Every structure is written in C-alpha cells, then in structure tokens.
Amino acid sequence: MAELKNDRFLRALLKQPVDVTPVWMMRQAGRYLPEYRATRTRAGSFMDLCKNPELACEVTIQPLERFPLDAAILFSDILTVPDAMGLGLRFAEGEGPIFDRPVRSAADVDRLFVPDPEGELKYVMDAVRTIRRELNGRVPLIGFSGSPWTLATYMVEGGSSKEFAHVKGMLYDQPALMHKLLDVTAQAVTQYLNAQVDAGAQALMIFDTWGGALTPRDYQEFSLRYMTKIVSGLKREADGRKVPVVLFTKGGGQWLESMAEAGADALGLDWTVDIGAARARVGDKVALQGNMDPCVLYASPERIRAEVASILAAYGQGSGHVFNLGHGIHQHVNPEHAAAFVEAVHELSASYHP
Amino acid sequence: MAELKNDRFLRALLKQPVDVTPVWMMRQAGRYLPEYRATRTRAGSFMDLCKNPELACEVTIQPLERFPLDAAILFSDILTVPDAMGLGLRFAEGEGPIFDRPVRSAADVDRLFVPDPEGELKYVMDAVRTIRRELNGRVPLIGFSGSPWTLATYMVEGGSSKEFAHVKGMLYDQPALMHKLLDVTAQAVTQYLNAQVDAGAQALMIFDTWGGALTPRDYQEFSLRYMTKIVSGLKREADGRKVPVVLFTKGGGQWLESMAEAGADALGLDWTVDIGAARARVGDKVALQGNMDPCVLYASPERIRAEVASILAAYGQGSGHVFNLGHGIHQHVNPEHAAAFVEAVHELSASYHP
Numbered sequence: 257m258a259e260l261k262n263d264r265f266l267r268a269l270l271k272q273p274v275d276v277t278p279v280w281m282m283r284q285a286g287r288y289l290p291e292y293r294a295t296r297t298r299a300g301s302f303m304d305l306c307k308n309p310e311l312a313c314e315v316t317i318q319p320l321e322r323f324p325l326d327a328a329i330l331f332s333d334i335l336t337v338p339d340a341m342g343l344g345l346r347f348a349e350g351e352g353p354i355f356d357r358p359v360r361s362a363a364d365v366d367r368l369f370v371p372d373p374e375g376e377l378k379y380v381m382d383a384v385r386t387i388r389r390e391l392n393g394r395v396p397l398i399g400f401s402g403s404p405w406t407l408a409t410y411m412v413e414g415g416s417s418k419e420f421a422h423v424k425g426m427l428y429d430q431p432a433l434m435h436k437l438l439d440v441t442a443q444a445v446t447q448y449l450n451a452q453v454d455a456g457a458q459a460l461m462i463f464d465t466w467g468g469a470l471t472p473r474d475y476q477e478f479s480l481r482y483m484t485k486i487v488s489g490l491k492r493e494a495d496g497r498k499v500p501v502v503l504f505t506k507g508g509g510q511w512l513e514s515m516a517e518a519g520a521d522a523l524g525l526d527w528t529v530d531i532g533a534a535r536a537r538v539g540d541k542v543a544l545q546g547n548m549d550p551c552v553l554y555a556s557p558e559r560i561r562a563e564v565a566s567i568l569a570a571y572g573q574g575s576g577h578v579f580n581l582g583h584g585i586h587q588h589v590n591p592e593h594a595a596a597f598v599e600a601v602h603e604l605s606a607s608y609h610p
Numbered sequence: 611m612a613e614l615k616n617d618r619f620l621r622a623l624l625k626q627p628v629d630v631t632p633v634w635m636m637r638q639a640g641r642y643l644p645e646y647r648a649t650r651t652r653a654g655s656f657m658d659l660c661k662n663p664e665l666a667c668e669v670t671i672q673p674l675e676r677f678p679l680d681a682a683i684l685f686s687d688i689l690t691v692p693d694a695m696g697l698g699l700r701f702a703e704g705e706g707p708i709f710d711r712p713v714r715s716a717a718d719v720d721r722l723f724v725p726d727p728e729g730e731l732k733y734v735m736d737a738v739r740t741i742r743r744e745l746n747g748r749v750p751l752i753g754f755s756g757s758p759w760t761l762a763t764y765m766v767e768g769g770s771s772k773e774f775a776h777v778k779g780m781l782y783d784q785p786a787l788m789h790k791l792l793d794v795t796a797q798a799v800t801q802y803l804n805a806q807v808d809a810g811a812q813a814l815m816i817f818d819t820w821g822g823a824l825t826p827r828d829y830q831e832f833s834l835r836y837m838t839k840i841v842s843g844l845k846r847e848a849d850g851r852k853v854p855v856v857l858f859t860k861g862g863g864q865w866l867e868s869m870a871e872a873g874a875d876a877l878g879l880d881w882t883v884d885i886g887a888a889r890a891r892v893g894d895k896v897a898l899q900g901n902m903d904p905c906v907l908y909a910s911p912e913r914i915r916a917e918v919a920s921i922l923a924a925y926g927q928g929s930g931h932v933f934n935l936g937h938g939i940h941q942h943v944n945p946e947h948a949a950a951f952v953e954a955v956h957e958l959s960a961s962y963h964p
Contacts, residue, residue: 419940424905428913471903472884473920510863510882528864530826549825551778559782566827586773 257456257495258393265327266396266459269500269522269543271576277568277605278326279598280398283584284319285331289591291318302347303339306332309382316387320394322591323598326578327395327459330387330452332380334402334463337444338411340371351415358414360422362430365437370444373451380448381455388456399457401449403464403505404441404486405479411437420469427478434478442482446489453491453499460490461502461524468507475511480518487519502545506583509534516541527582532570543576548597550581553589557596564600573608611810611849612747619681620750620813623854623876623897625930631922631959632680633952634752637938638673639685643945645672656701657693660686663736670741674748676945677952680932681749681813684741684806686734688756688817691798692765694725705769712768714776716784719791724798727805734802735809742810753811755803757818757859758795758840759833765791774823781832788832796836800843807845807853814844815856815878822861829865834872841873856899860937863888870895881936886924898925899932902951907935907943911950918954927962 260266264278286292295315299305306312316331335353339345344356359365371377388397410416412423427434449460467479483503492499503515504524515523516538525534525546534544552563564579571577579601585594614620618632640646649669653659660666670685689707693699698710713719725731742751764770766777781788803814821833837857846853857869858878869877870892879888879900888898906917918933925931933955939948 419942420905421908421940421942424903425908428906428909428917468882471881472887507861507882527825528822528861533826549778551774552782554775554779555782563782586775588773588775 257388258391260396260458260497261393262326262395265578266497266500268575268578269459269502269545270498271540271543271574274575274609275606276602276609277577277579279579279601280325280327280329281319281581281585281594281597282329284323284325284329284594285315286585287587288585288589288594289318289322302333303345306336306383307379309379309386312383313386313390316383317390319594320391323595324602325395325598327398328387328391329398329461330380330384330400330457332383332400334400334407334465335410336377336380337371337401337441337448338407340376341368341411341441341444343411353410354415355411358422359408359411359437360426362433365433365440368437368440370440370447373448377448377451381451384452384455384457396458397456398459398461399449399452399455400461400463401445403462403467403479404438404445404482405470406464406466407441407445408434408437409466409469411441420466427474438478438482442485446486449486450489450491453494457499458494458497459500459502461504462486462520464503464505464508467505472511475505475508476514479505480511480514483520484518500543502578504545512537522578524580525582530570531567531577532572535571535576543578544571545578545580547580547582550583550586550589553581553585553593553597555593557593560593560596561600561604564597565604568601568605568608571608573610575609579605611742612745614747614750614812614851616680616749619932620851620854622929622932623813623856623899624852625894625897625928628929628963629960630956630963631931631933633933633955634679634681634683635673635935635939635948635951636683638677638679638683638948639669640939641941642939642943642948643672643676656687657699660690660737661733663733663740666737667740667744670737671744673948674745677949678956679749679952681752682741682745683752683815684734684738684754684811686737686754688754688761688819689764690731690734691725691755691795691802692761694730695722695765695795695798697765707764708769709765712776713762713765713791714780716787719787719794722791722794724794724801727802731802731805735805738806738809738811750812751810752813752815753803753806753809754815754817755799757816757821757833758792758799758836759824760818760820761795761799762788762791763820763823765795774820781828792832792836796839800840803840804843804845807848811853812848812851813854813856815858816840816874818857818859818862821859826865829859829862830868833859834865834868837874838872854897856932858899866891876932878934879936884924885921885931886926889925889930897930897932899934901934901936904935904937904940904943907939907947907951909947911947914947914950915954915958918951919958922955922959922962925962927964929963933959
C-alpha cells in the first residue's frame with residue numbers, strides 16, 4: 257500500500273497535533289457535482305452505480321479533484337446491508353428507497369441473516385479495494401455503515417418514513433422482537449465494517465440518521481446500545497495505524513455525554529449544537545466532527561467564510577476537530593461554494609494549531 | 611359567558627393545585643376520527659373547513675364528545691396568517707400547503723402587511739366565538755398561531771420543505787431582510803392572537819415547528835426573539851382570569867433554559883427530552899406540557915398506560931404539568947388508543963396531586 261501523504265484527518269480524530277483543521281463533506285460525492293451526474297447517467301440506476309466498483313471509485317474521487325479535501329469516503333448507501341439480508345432494495349424515482357420485503361413479523365425477523373461481506377456484499381469490498389488503490393495514499397479512505405436502529409427504520413417501514421408508525425409500533429409493542437432484529441443487524445454491520453477495514457478502509461463512520469427520533473430512554477436501549485456493541489467488535493488497527501471510528505446521531509445533541517462513552521474516537525455533530533459547548537461537555541473523551549449547517553452553502557462565499565470562522569472559534573485551540581457539514585451537502589449547492597468552504601477551513605484554521 | 615366547569619388545564623399552566631393532571635392532544639380534532647373525516651367531506655377542502663366557523667366548531671368539539679379532554683383547541687391552520695397577508699394559500703392533495711406567491715425578494719417582503727384579524731381573518735375569530743359559545747364552559751378554549759420563523763419557512767419556500775434552501779439562504783445571506791419579514795409577521799401574529807383572546811380564547815399556544823432546524827445562535831436571533839416579542843405584546847387576562855401562553859419549539863430540547871426566559875407560562879416538549887430532567891432545568895419559571903411520543907399510540911392500551919405512568923413519574927409530584935403528546939396525533943391511530951391514553955393520564959396522575 258502507498259504511504260499516506262495527508263494524514264491530518266486521522267490525526268485530528270485521535271487528537272494528535274495537525275497543521276490545519278482537516279475537512280471533508282458528508283455526501284461530498286453527489287448530485288451537486290455535474291461530473292457525478294454524468295457518471296450516474298452512464299451507470300444507470302443509483303444502485304447500479306453503487307454496485308459498479310470502477311464507477312463507485314470514480315465518483316468517490318471526483319470531489320478530491322475539485323477540492324483539497326482531507327478524506328475520501330466510500331461511495332455507497334447505508335441500505336446495502338439490509339438489501340444483502342434479502343429485503344429487495346430498489347430506488348423508485350422521486351420516492352426514495354423501497355424494500356419489496358419489509359420486516360413486519362416474527363417470521364420476517366427469523367429470516368434475517370448476517371450477509372457475507374465477501375459474498376452478497378463483495379461489490380462494496382471491491383469498491384473499497386479499488387478506491388484505496390486509486391487514492392494511492394493521497395488521503396485516508398473512510399468506510400461506513402448505517403446504525404442498526406437507522407437500518408431498522410427502513411427495514412420495518414419498507415422505505416423512508418416521517419412517522420415511523422411500523423418500526424415504533426414494533427419497538428413499543430414487541431421490544432424483544434425489535435431487539436432480535438437489531439441484534440442480527442448489529443452483527444451484520446460489525447462484519448461489514450471489519451471487512452471494509454480488511455479491504456482498505458482507514459477510518460469508519462456509523463450513521464445514525466434516525467436515532468434523534470427516539471425518546472432519551474429508547475435512544476440508549478435501541479440505538480446507542482447496538483452502536484456500542486459494534487464499536488467493541490471492530491478491528492481498530494490496520495497497516496500499523498489505528499482505525500478511528502466516528503459515531504454520528506443526527507439530532508443527538510442532547511445525548512453527547514452518553515455517546516462519548518460508546519468507545520468511538522469521535523462524535524459527529526449536526527448544526528443544532530454549539531461545537532464549543534459540545535467540546536466542554538465531552539471533554540477529552542472524543543474528538544468532534546462537524547458542524548456547519550449545509551444551508552450555509554446557499555449563501556455567498558463571504559458568508560460561508562464567516563460561518564467557518566465562527567465554528568473554528570467556538571471549537572478553539574488545538575487538535576480534535578474535523579471540520580464537516582452537520583449533514584450531507586444538498587444537491588442544489590453551487591460547487592464553487594463548496595470550494596470556498598474547504599478553502600476557508602484550511603486558511604482560517606492555521607492559527608488554532610500554532 | 612358560561613362559567614368554566616373544568617379549569618384544570620388553566621390551573622396547571624399556572625402551577626396552581628389540581629386534582630389530576632390535565633390532558634389534551636395536539637391535533638386532537640383530526641383525521642384519525644371518522645366523524646372528522648365525515649365533516650371534512652361535507653366541508654370540501656381543508657381550507658373550506660377552516661373557513662367555515664360552524665364546521666370548524668363541530669370538529670373542534672368532536673374529540674371532547676369521545677374523550678374527557680381538559681381543553682379544546684381552535685380548529686384552524688397556522689398558515690391562515692400568511693394567507694391573509696396575500697400569499698395565496700392552497701392545499702394540493704398529497705403535497706401539503708402551497709403558496710402561489712412565495713416571498714423571495716425585498717419587493718415581496720415590502721408587500722407584506724399586518725392583516726386585520728376582524729377583516730381577512732374574521733372567519734377565524736368567528737370560529738373562536740362559535741366554539742366558545744358551544745363549549746358553554748365545559749373546558750377552556752386554546753387559541754394558537756405559528757411562530758414567525760415557522761411561518762417564514764412556508765412563506766419563503768412556498769410550501770413545506772425538508773432542506774429550507776430558500777429561507778435559510780435568505781437568513782444567511784440577507785439577515786436584515788429576514789428580520790424585516792419576521793418583524794411584520796410577529797406584529798401580525800400578536801394582533802391575531804390578541805383578537806383570538808377578544809373572541810374568547812382562554813389560553814394561547816405558539817407553535818414553532820421548525821425552530822429546531824436552526825443553529826443555537828440563529829434560534830435565539832431568528833425564532834425565540836420574535837416569540838418573546840409576541841409574548842410581551844399579548845393580552846394576558848380575559849374574563850378576570852389570566853390567559854396562559856405556551857411556547858412549543860419542536861426539537862428545542864437543547865434550548866429550554868432560554869425558552870423559559872421568553873415570558874411564557876409554559877413550554878411544550880417533544881418526546882426527545884426527559885420531562886423530569888426538563889423540569890429540573892427550567893425550575894419554577896414555567897410549567898411544562900408534553901411529552902409522549904405520538905407513536906406510542908400505535909402500541910397496545912397496556913403499553914400506552916405504562917408509558918403514561920413513566921412520564922408522570924418522571925415529572926413527579928405537584929402541579930405544573932399538562933399531559934400531551936410530543937407532537938400531533940397521527941392520522942392512522944386507533945381512536946380507542948387515544949381513549950386509553952386520556953383515561954390513563956387521569957387515573958394514574960391522582961397520586962401525584964395528594
């Protein structure tokens with residue numbers, strides 16, 4: 257493997273000194289880039305793109321060609337795992353993901369199994385291997401998965417949901433069944449993430465997009481508990497370096513103290529938290545990743561720069577901060593605004609790392 | 611006016627002793643009730659129903675005929691105010707609200723005006739008068755409005771939004787223009803709520819559905835500030851009784867301390883906060899309203915009862931708690947489950963009011 261030329265991202269996650277604050281953007285390979293849209297058109301459907309390692313590699317690297325980002329993230333989808341568990345994923349135009357065989361009954365849960373990461377999910381590992389080779393040590397590669405609870409919302413609802421009627425009905429009325437579903441999903445995610453490390457991922461992120469829809473009690477029991485289990489089962493070293501893990505619960509700002517106990521190296525923050533206050537709350541336990549409102553990228557480059565300055569000042573001196581948006585970049589953002597964002601982070605952060 | 615026969619709701623909001631914890635449900639007059647759907651069919655469109663005082667009264671009272679609720683809430687929509695400001699509201703089937711003339715430019719903001727509550731909005735005041743008369747002192751009547759920021763999201767986006775691209779673009783890039791929009795909207799809301807009190811509303815609630823989409827700094831500046839302004843301009847007494855005001859920011863659990871300073875009598879809580887922890891945080895400053903996850907109503911009556919018990923125990927002894935859901939009741943809930951919920955609150959809460 258080629259030596260890593262830029263390890264700011266890994267160093268910041270481990271709170272080791274850096275020259276400037278590293279930055280990447282959630283969903284940085286995506287529809288806001290015309291080159292992504294072109295590759296997507298060549299690929300066919302969204303899942304065709306995910307399942308084609310060469311094209312998944314191409315779109316993963318596209319944003320790095322435009323912006324001096326400090327990390328690449330595997331281009332894939334969180335729903336690859338339940339798809340490999342036999343639920344039949346498809347993306348209907350304008351409707352988002354749909355599972356043809358949602359999990360609604362005890363019999364449905366019994367049928368779930370831990371997919372072989374080098375079997376049903378080999379296309380993901382092939383993508384990781386291809387991207388890692390093509391990156392050639394330029395920046396670290398992040399592997400990822402959805403959290404068990406977040407995957408469960410799609411698995412039980414059969415797609416996206418605003419109300420979570422079915423999945424919360426199961427949680428409230430059949431908690432043992434919900435735990436069984438989450439347990440097998442957590443095993444699947446653990447194997448999936450470890451296989452990504454074996455294939456070349458140098459850091460891992462767990463996306464808990466819907467943990468914030470739970471009560472504080474149920475967040476602990478049905479989401480954080482399974483993320484903690486996963487983290488404790490992960491390979492934490494590869495190529496003689498630590499593989500840092502980032503936990504991100506959107507809407508989890510009220511629960512940072514308990515998230516910091518999960519064993520991860522860093523927490524992702526959405527923009528509803530002041531990052532300085534968050535740092536004071538978690539102390540030395542974890543690094544922080546975030547947390548500019550993605551909507552700031554609709555504003556002028558001057559305004560973007562001011563917002564970056566404000567977040568850097570809130571975090572303050574020293575390492576332990578990976579700059580990011582508080583959620584994925586939106587599809588209608590002007591790529592030049594993303595460029596202004598990345599540039600501002602590097603330029604304005606140097607003084608915080610004397 | 612008929613004397614109020616059940617004043618638990620008003621007393622709890624003012625932290626005066628009560629026999630049992632009062633309870634009502636956000637969106638208690640709604641699609642989960644077959645009798646509502648029947649009236650709605652007779653009325654025509656959703657806005658036809660809002661604009662017909664007799665039918666709005668009918669659906670307001672329907673849930674009280676089924677359940678021993680401790681308050682009625684005016685049947686209306688938060689978008690009546692921007693509609694009266696000339697934006698042209700309609701509801702497209704399956705698409706939610708649409709404004710034909712969204713507010714995008716300085717010229718659009720300049721055209722906004724404070725509507726006359728007894729002019730363009732007279733149908734709302736007629737509904738309040740009709741409902742108050744028909745209630746005949748049975749329970750207090752709650753009037754309401756959306757918060758300026760929440761109304762602004764619809765006014766600028768032209769409808770519902772997930773990304774808030776336009777409204778946050780304006781907030782970040784043209785803050786002075788956004789303040790101008792919010793200022794006229796806050797004036798409109800103040801007059802609207804005061805007119806509801808004149809027409810017979812005995813308590814007021816401000817719904818800030820989208821305040822939780824803001825950064826902590828912008829929540830203070832663009833949402834809480836205008837709600838505070840409104841509260842300071844409200845009539846707080848009618849018929850020789852105090853008219854309590856409830857502020858509800860969905861997703862505002864991180865900001866309860868500052869919300870408690872806004873001058874309202876109570877804060878509404880969604881279900882992502884433990885109500886006991888919330889009580890400790892706000893101290894004696896405000897009463898609390900909430901906060902059961904509406905999805906619990908998909909579970910069995912036994913499970914609903916257990917969840918009610920858990921929330922009552924978390925709040926603890928004494929007055930200052932109005933039981934409610936953490937958001938509006940969902941349309942697919944079985945009305946018998948709503949009945950079990952209301953019954954559980956009254957039965958299980960007596961021991962907390964010795």
